[in-house]
Amino acid sequence: MARVESPLRERAEAPKQGDEGAPEAWLVFDADVAAAMADLRAGDDALVLTWLDRADRSVLTVRPRSDPSRPETGVFSTRSPDRPNPIGLHRVRVLEVDGLRVRVGDLEAIDGTPVVDVKRVLERPGDR
């Protein structure tokens, strides 16, 4: 459907959340979903859902923020990328649309990560 193009190449380089210094990235859509992304515009806020294909799906508990002083916690109470179904959820601002390529700000997903869905942010009932 789409993939992330990012200067982040390794998990170790990626911040834990997009607002913790993540870079701009491109979402590169396949032609078969061109109609679905045709109304994305610079300035839109959107939720990008990714499949974190380098995550460890066997992990059920983690220490949040990789902090050894914090107790082991079930991953559904955390934002660990390692979890049974590693779907990443990223709120981004659309910065530019160029054909099938969409530039977004502050995306912590690494290069090559599959994009599985994009949803416009609905801030107010009037946005619906």
Place this chain on the structure above:
Amino acid sequence: MARVESPLRERAEAPKQGDEGAPEAWLVFDADVAAAMADLRAGDDALVLTWLDRADRSVLTVRPRSDPSRPETGVFSTRSPDRPNPIGLHRVRVLEVDGLRVRVGDLEAIDGTPVVDVKRVLERPGDR
């Protein structure tokens, strides 16, 4: 992983968003993810991700809110459940935890919908 138990039986009964009159529902987890959900507590706010298995994955454009006066819009700029990868995103409050069963408020997903992930809501950096 888990499924929704809800009084909503048909898509036509379901509100478009959880805060538009959706009922309480139970998330019923499989035993193999018990450790992942063990730290969910009444009062937590969480994002529930579902696989909207009754959605039409061939739909690329819709009229938002099913309103015929609105223009055909690419689904990535809408919250249509019909989309190439129909992942539902639902913000809920946890009301009760009973073993592998978790009662939540305001869930518009219909009975039997697969739950694919749960993520705690991080409101503030101090929550991370």
